[in-house]
Amino acid sequence: MKRRSFVLAGLGTGGLLAAVGLRPGDHGQPHDAYFQALNRELKANGPMRPALLIDLDRLDQNIEVVRQFLERSGKHLRLVEKSLPAPDLLRYIGERIGTRRLMSFHQPFLNHDAQAFPESDILLGKPLPVRSAQLFYQQHRGPFDPSRQLQWLIDTSERLAQYLALAQGVGTRLRINIELDVGLHRGGIAEAQALAPLLQLIADNPQHLEFAGFMGYDPFVGMNLPELLGTPEELLAKVMAHYQRCVDFTRQHFPALWHEGLTLNTAGSPSYSAHERESLSSEVSIGTGLLKPSHYDLPSLAGHVPAVYIATPVLKRTGALRLPGLDDKSRLLSWWDVNQRETFFVYGGNWLADFASPAGLQLSGLFGRSSNQELVNASPAVGLGVDDQIFLRPTQSEAVLLQFGDLLAVRGGRIVERWPVYQES
Numbered sequence: 445m446k447r448r449s450f451v452l453a454g455l456g457t458g459g460l461l462a463a464v465g466l467r468p469g470d471h472g473q474p475h476d477a478y479f480q481a482l483n484r485e486l487k488a489n490g491p492m493r494p495a496l497l498i499d500l501d502r503l504d505q506n507i508e509v510v511r512q513f514l515e516r517s518g519k520h521l522r523l524v525e526k527s528l529p530a531p532d533l534l535r536y537i538g539e540r541i542g543t544r545r546l547m548s549f550h551q552p553f554l555n556h557d558a559q560a561f562p563e564s565d566i567l568l569g570k571p572l573p574v575r576s577a578q579l580f581y582q583q584h585r586g587p588f589d590p591s592r593q594l595q596w597l598i599d600t601s602e603r604l605a606q607y608l609a610l611a612q613g614v615g616t617r618l619r620i621n622i623e624l625d626v627g628l629h630r631g632g633i634a635e636a637q638a639l640a641p642l643l644q645l646i647a648d649n650p651q652h653l654e655f656a657g658f659m660g661y662d663p664f665v666g667m668n669l670p671e672l673l674g675t676p677e678e679l680l681a682k683v684m685a686h687y688q689r690c691v692d693f694t695r696q697h698f699p700a701l702w703h704e705g706l707t708l709n710t711a712g713s714p715s716y717s718a719h720e721r722e723s724l725s726s727e728v729s730i731g732t733g734l735l736k737p738s739h740y741d742l743p744s745l746a747g748h749v750p751a752v753y754i755a756t757p758v759l760k761r762t763g764a765l766r767l768p769g770l771d772d773k774s775r776l777l778s779w780w781d782v783n784q785r786e787t788f789f790v791y792g793g794n795w796l797a798d799f800a801s802p803a804g805l806q807l808s809g810l811f812g813r814s815s816n817q818e819l820v821n822a823s824p825a826v827g828l829g830v831d832d833q834i835f836l837r838p839t840q841s842e843a844v845l846l847q848f849g850d851l852l853a854v855r856g857g858r859i860v861e862r863w864p865v866y867q868e869s
């Protein structure tokens with residue numbers, strides 16, 4: 445009984461639509477010219493295991509869009525390291541855009557950054573436990589000078605007191621950037637007056653603490669929220685009103701802490717373009733938008749193009765879908781749905797990603813997911829053979845980019861560089 449309802453439920457998924465006929469792209473050639481070139485290149489020179497591709501031609505287009513924004517707005521760019529987690533990728537973008545500013549979120553990556561980018565200026569993107577900060581100092585080597593080049597992010601006066609004790613213990617001065625809750629409600633200072641105890645502690649301990657600025661992250665401004673929650677313009681106005689109140693409070697009550705060189709950080713990929721309309725912030729943070737995985741298919745990033753794909757080879761082609769237990773009775777499924785008449789097992793799988801090429805690939809829904817050999821169904825006309833690559837588009841960048849070993853940088857359909865990703869320790 446149980447088994448029958450399982451199968452019938454499966455018949456419903458996509459069956460009716462798919463029974464109508466072949467899907468676009470099913471004309472004997474699995475990929476369009478773009479993916480066909482990558483397929484050829486990977487078969488000849490690729491690792492023949494799952495690989496993460498960064499398309500440099502497309503990345504260059506996104507860099508150009510951001511560069512023009514920076515030119516128009518007069519703002520600086522801070523690259524979000526966790527979203528572009530390979531030092532050579534960060535270097536490539538940083539050199540082209542001309543920024544040495546990084547935003548880091550993870551102590552092991554922070555120690556790597558301090559070594560790989562001794563000239564950089566680093567702002568933490570989240571408040572780390574004080575023990576993580578202590579580990580950073582214990583492990584730090586090289587010419588990067590944290591007392592000039594690093595800003596710790598602080599959200600509460602309790603944490604600031606812990607960092608003060610660390611500074612006293614290490615015998616150094618910490619630069620402190622204060623997290624503002626500009627509407628995301630992920631912590632930080634929500635009322636300007638609540639800045640007072642933090643700024644007072646900084647003012648009272650000039651040997652060990654230095655005020656370095658504010659960070660107010662507002663991705664919701666560009667996230668396509670329902671109109672009823674506010675238009676992007678209205679949301680931005682609220683963000684900036686709070687930011688302005690915090691700036692005014694500091695200037696008024698702690699004028700000695702204020703100076704022109706402070707870091708007034710804001711935005712993320714979804715919202716950066718909205719900040720062209722304000723002149724209070726000094727810099728925007730951008731990471732993921734430069735690669736544009738699918739969760740960043742937002743109107744605010746319409747000028748950006750997808751520049752990241754997963755490629756993985758087909759290991760096996762086994763014909764119509766056959767389910768364990770159902771065996772030949774599975775034929776009913778492929779009779780119903782032409783896109784279950786061919787079955788491929790690919791190398792790896794179960795990623796945060798959707799099929800990109802060839803068109804018409806689908807998960808079975810009945811067979812289950814696999815990180816080792818994922819089952820992929822299609823129509824026989826899809827034209828894929830063993831050793832051909834399929835391509836997927838990640839939904840996000842940060843975690844996905846760390847799952848494949850070296851990134852393969854491609855240009856003009858050729859692998860031109862292999863870039864190691866960050867290690868966790």
Ligand SMILES: Cc1ncc(COP(=O)(O)O)c(C=O)c1O
Nearest residue numbers: 524527661712713729730731732
């Ligand atoms: C504080 C902060 N700024 C900026 C960003 C933007 O990163 P991305 O451009 O990769 O979305 C993030 C992302 O999590 C963040 O936490």
